[in-house]
Each structure stands twice: as structure tokens, then as C-alpha cells.
Amino acid sequence: MNYQHQNISAERWAGFSLYDQMANIGSEVERAINWKEKSNLEYSNLSFYRSLELVDLTLKDAKHRPHLQEITRLRECLVDFFSGNNQYLSSADSWRKYFYPFNFAARAAS
Numbered sequence: 001m002n003y004q005h006q007n008i009s010a011e012r013w014a015g016f017s018l019y020d021q022m023a024n025i026g027s028e029v030e031r032a033i034n035w036k037e038k039s040n041l042e043y044s045n046l047s048f049y050r051s052l053e054l055v056d057l058t059l060k061d062a063k064h065r066p067h068l069q070e071i072t073r074l075r076e077c078l079v080d081f082f083s084g085n086n087q088y089l090s091s092a093d094s095w096r097k098y099f100y101p102f103n104f105a106a107r108a109a110s
Contacts, residue, residue: 018064019106020073025054025074026099032082033092048082 013029028051
């Protein structure tokens with residue numbers, strides 16, 4: 001896989017709060033959904049892959065050990081929604097509802 005976030009090191013990413021990290025992941029997921037809804041699967045997949053890169057950087061962040069189960073489940077559900085059979089019955093709306101509070105919390109914390 002070609003890494004899209006090459007200029008974001010694990011150390012720099014670890015400097016962000018969990019809210020900021022999740023809000024950034026949510027932005028990429030939102031882009032992937034928007035492109036998917038416009039039937040542009042190439043751009044949707046690129047955004048989806050970028051979101052997975054950010055999830056993986058979040059998983060490597062040692063301060064998130066207590067949240068590993070939720071973050072790994074997030075990754076599993078994203079893969080299922082964008083490239084699997086959607087066995088968890090996710091929807092664009094459910095993803096928006098999941099990530100919206102992180103955006104709100106990230107803004108409130110800054």
C-alpha cells in the first residue's frame with residue numbers, strides 16, 4: 001500500500017489527543033463516504049486507505065492501550081463497510097453519528 005500520510009510521523013501523531021486523532025480519522029471516512037455516494041470508487045478507496053493509515057497510527061500510540069479493543073473494532077468495521085460484505089450493517093449515517101462527537105470534543109478541547 002502507498003502511504004498517503006507520509007509526512008505524519010508516529011511521534012507527531014502521538015502528540016494529538018484521542019479526540020483529535022479520531023476527528024481526523026472521521027474526516028477521511030467522511031471523504032470516503034462522499035466519494036462513494038458520488039460513485040467515484042477510486043477516490044473513495046483512496047480516502048478509505050488514508051483512514052486506515054490513521055487508525056493504524058492511533059493503534060501504535062502507546063497512550064491508547066485502554067482503548068485498543070474499540071480502535072481495533074473500529075478498523076474491522078470500516079474494512080467491513082468499505083470493502084467487505086457489510087455484515088455489521090453499517091451505514092453512512094451511522095459512521096457520521098459515530099465520528100461527530102469526536103469533532104465536537106476536539107473543537108471544545110482546543
